[in-house]
Amino acid sequence: MQQAKTGALGFDIGGTKISAAMFDGNAVISDVQKVPTPSGSQAIIEAFLKLIAHFQADYTVSGIGIATAGIVDTVEGYPVTGTNNIPGWAGTQVKRIIEAKTNIPVYVENDANAAAYGEAKSQSLATSPCTIVITLGTGIGGGILLNGNVYHGYEYGAGSVGHFRICSENRRQCTCGMFDCWEAYGSGIGLMATAREVLAASKPQETRLFENEKDLNAQVLVAAARSGDPVAKIITDKWHGHVCAGLAVLLHIFDPEAYILTGGLSEFVDLPFLAALLKEQTYPGMAQKLRIYKSTLGPNAGLIGAAHLILDALASEKVKQ
């Protein structure tokens, strides 16, 4: 019988699904399993245990890394709060329960932080003094890596970068209830709000965007802008300005080595244009050596990052022994 391959099992749990795959420190070495997120703490734990048993049939699981939505206590290993889209999940002692059931070490981290860790590792920024990973999706999330470690803040609330304000006029309400958060402009929701504002001030003869207005999305906007539609260009230029506004704030505060952009919207970012905007809008010289990358891991960043985290935790404990 062939010996089972060894690796860490990475999970990523969100409001709609749980993804899981085996990772050996360099690459995903299994298929990626996806199951719908069940309702309630007990059902979720059972789903995890079932997936663990599935992978144990073919692999030796040396550690389990779990990326989850919400604010996570990484010492105790559980989601504390901010998991409204996963009913019953907040407060579940994930690490304690799964370690007791499986006898395998578990590491739990916020999904944006785990993805950031995975991305930085994959782009040779694992020991960077400061690398910031920004997720441009429906909302905006962020993971801040300092000297290779996820920065958590005093109470694991650091990196709520989607919710600092980039203007002060109470012009746009964010999904969080506050006004003028970065997320209300730079996210997918923000981009579509900008599109509606610009279209409301445009005439039908100026743009073809009115033709399928109800099906308008980021992909259509970017394609139209690239094909020369002037109104689409105004919208996507404004969106780049909004993305830049938040990156400029973070640049003045952190002087990072690199930004990594991830999430569904990151593919629509024009990196040279964004870099030029950043140089214009920051303190002279600050953006000179900054590098901006796009994600290389795509949608598996969270589970890969979580797997990296448990592997690195196991390795550092080995060093201690």
Next chain:
Amino acid sequence: MQQAKTGALGFDIGGTKISAAMFDGNAVISDVQKVPTPSGSQAIIEAFLKLIAHFQADYTVSGIGIATAGIVDTVEGYPVTGTNNIPGWAGTQVKRIIEAKTNIPVYVENDANAAAYGEAKSQSLATSPCTIVITLGTGIGGGILLNGNVYHGYEYGAGSVGHFRICSENRRQCTCGMFDCWEAYGSGIGLMATAREVLAASKPQETRLFENEKDLNAQVLVAAARSGDPVAKIITDKWHGHVCAGLAVLLHIFDPEAYILTGGLSEFVDLPFLAALLKEQTYPGMAQKLRIYKSTLGPNAGLIGAAHLILDALASEKVKQ
């Protein structure tokens, strides 16, 4: 003959003066010497050497800490740039030159960072996961302390917190040339600009501030607001809102344990009012456990912090031996 007291000699060099005093790790143990900042690198070094000799007459100087304006390379120990108000100073190899001349170990740090280090040490926040010290003076400066260490960023540019934008309308130009920097609103210059805007929209019968309009300053404004002048109250309330705007940005990013406010304007801050504004303007729950303090070291924070830094560097090297 009595044995000479031992301690670190702390310096603080700015555009107008050099301050220096002996510090034993707990308190300043000498008088504070102040000399005008001379012009040119060589003259400044000579001024330092003269002050060192002055203190060596009465004290054993075990280390020298230097707080300076500008962006500082703390490894090589010299101001790299950003010292326009100290002609000839940028690029001077302070650490190398003074160590060669005196045979005493030297540590050089940016003045805001040194002050931050001193303040955190004096308020039992020396090992805090995150404490941010904000200097509210003519401008706005900041020092970010993570796990007791000054955070420098990739190229020592971190903490340029005065120059992230708090709004986006290009309404006020900052002294740096950009628009709408936090400093353009929350600093002394910002407060006076707000005063001028509010007064331009006010009538003489509404306020007594017009009586000495040309002598208007922060102290007069705050005194008038406290004595019930409604226009002065509008101005100082707006200023608190502007100070809050920057603190709210930093709160979402860092989830800090504490803010320490220092600089000439910090004495005019109404802490309970500021804390209430911050709770209103941040993600629910984030500001709940935050503590906000005012400086306890006053104008000597920079030289005390620099002295702390060299003493701690010497102590950690002892541990290594």
